[in-house]
Amino acid sequence: MSRRSIDPARLLGRISTLGEIGRDAEGRLVRLAASDSEKLGRDQFVAWLEEVGLEVAVDRIGNIFGIWNGAGEEKPLMIGSHIDTVINAGIYDGCYGVLAGLEVIQTLKDEGFEPSRPIVVAAFTNEEGVRYAPDMMGSLVYSGGLDVAAALKTVGTDGTVLGDELARIGYAGTDAPGFLRPHAYVELHIEQGPVLEREGVSVGAVENLQGISWQRVTIDGDANHAGTTPISMRRDAGYAAARVIAFLRDRAKASNTPTVATVGCIAFEPNAINVIPSRATFTIDLRDPDEDRLKEEEAALAAFLELLSAEERVGISVERLARFEPVKFDPAIVRLIEAAAGDRGLACRRMTSGAGHDAQMVARIAPSAMIFVPSRGGISHNPKEFTTDVDLVAGANILLDVVCGLATGERPE
Numbered sequence: 413m414s415r416r417s418i419d420p421a422r423l424l425g426r427i428s429t430l431g432e433i434g435r436d437a438e439g440r441l442v443r444l445a446a447s448d449s450e451k452l453g454r455d456q457f458v459a460w461l462e463e464v465g466l467e468v469a470v471d472r473i474g475n476i477f478g479i480w481n482g483a484g485e486e487k488p489l490m491i492g493s494h495i496d497t498v499i500n501a502g503i504y505d506g507c508y509g510v511l512a513g514l515e516v517i518q519t520l521k522d523e524g525f526e527p528s529r530p531i532v533v534a535a536f537t538n539e540e541g542v543r544y545a546p547d548m549m550g551s552l553v554y555s556g557g558l559d560v561a562a563a564l565k566t567v568g569t570d571g572t573v574l575g576d577e578l579a580r581i582g583y584a585g586t587d588a589p590g591f592l593r594p595h596a597y598v599e600l601h602i603e604q605g606p607v608l609e610r611e612g613v614s615v616g617a618v619e620n621l622q623g624i625s626w627q628r629v630t631i632d633g634d635a636n637h638a639g640t641t642p643i644s645m646r647r648d649a650g651y652a653a654a655r656v657i658a659f660l661r662d663r664a665k666a667s668n669t670p671t672v673a674t675v676g677c678i679a680f681e682p683n684a685i686n687v688i689p690s691r692a693t694f695t696i697d698l699r700d701p702d703e704d705r706l707k708e709e710e711a712a713l714a715a716f717l718e719l720l721s722a723e724e725r726v727g728i729s730v731e732r733l734a735r736f737e738p739v740k741f742d743p744a745i746v747r748l749i750e751a752a753a754g755d756r757g758l759a760c761r762r763m764t765s766g767a768g769h770d771a772q773m774v775a776r777i778a779p780s781a782m783i784f785v786p787s788r789g790g791i792s793h794n795p796k797e798f799t800t801d802v803d804l805v806a807g808a809n810i811l812l813d814v815v816c817g818l819a820t821g822e823r824p825e
């Protein structure tokens with residue numbers, strides 16, 4: 413019997429089509445949550461859902477669901493990811509999982525497969541959190557971790573309000589978040605790291621995901637003349653910020669643990685070449701698979717900021733932007749993923765996700781797990797992000813097999 417397979421050309425074609433939607437004047441892919449460019453991506457996804465004959469639902473936080481009713485009122489099996497991107501993004505992050513989910517449903521529908529439960533493909537709102545913090549916001553609201561009214565009031569880095577923007581782009585849905593309670597959730601995603609490629613392994617069976625801590629730090633000093641002010645008299649917010657960045661890197665490097673720390677955004681005021689910065693505002697992204705270690709890192713940072721404030725005579729305030737504990741995925745689904753890879757003769761290894769994903773939120777309300785495929789050079793959040801067609805198709809076929817396994821309606825053993 414020939415093994416089921418998705419339609420490679422259709423999947424790869426949709427990935428490249430969506431990858432061209434939302435490019436800016438310099439050709440960079442920028443589909444920030446609830447922006448005009450993301451609306452175009454959303455509209456294309458909804459058009460494909462309708463083409464495949466799925467019922468389309470949008471909830472109040474703008475999560476989009478393509479529902480294949482299948483049999484009965486059983487809890488649906490859910491697959492999906494996100495289609496919003498970072499700034500100057502690659503074309504696979506999130507989009508691959510959403511489009512592979514659609515492809516799996518279309519393949520099963522076309523061959524007359526009779527699932528014993530509905531199957532749903534989801535595109536969650538604001539997974540990246542670049543414009544509106546926290547990240548994974550749509551799936552966090554969906555799984556009851558954040559009140560939808562509070563989320564809709566979130567003010568973005570550009571001063572816009574998420575709820576207004578969703579209404580403006582026509583995706584302020586009416587369904588209550590969580591109106592679909594999944595039987596299980598599986599998310600296919602590029603690894604975005606170097607492990608699978610380095611080991612020559614095609615499939616990652618993701619068994620856990622690391623904890624994430626996002627903070628915004630504001631340091632206040634005194635603007636003064638860059639030429640006349642002796643070093644000893646300076647309250648230099650720019651220099652103090654630089655000491656924080658160095659502290660984070662040096663500590664993570666010396667720790668011999670998987671702890672990672674990133675300062676991704678920084679702004680000085682008044683931001684003039686010959687003025688000592690009076691203010692520095694920057695973000696800190698701290699991550700670790702171990703909750704106790706992550707807490708230790710946060711405490712060490714807080715202690716350093718206290719010390720720095722005294723030494724540099726600057727004011728320092730901190731705002732929490734996101735805080736998610738590490739998540740363990742469902743062992744039975746992880747085993748299903750490994751079995752599916754084995755059946756297809758694909759090398760597979762268990763792994764931890766360094767990135768945040770919607771699966772970590774849906775895991776709060778349903779058994780969930782993730783499938784990874786290799787990222788060339790481990791590169792992501794960068795236009796150089798790349799995964800081979802062979803790996804993309806293989807990953808989608810693993811998702812197909814896992815969905816067929818789960819679609820029988822029994823909880824995976």
Ligand code: HGY
Nearest residue numbers: 539540547548767768
């Ligand atoms: O931040 C993350 O890990 C994800 O890309 N939102």
Ligand code: MN
Nearest residue numbers: 505506539769
């Ligand atoms: Mn992603």
Ligand code: MN
Nearest residue numbers: 498505540793
């Ligand atoms: Mn991402």
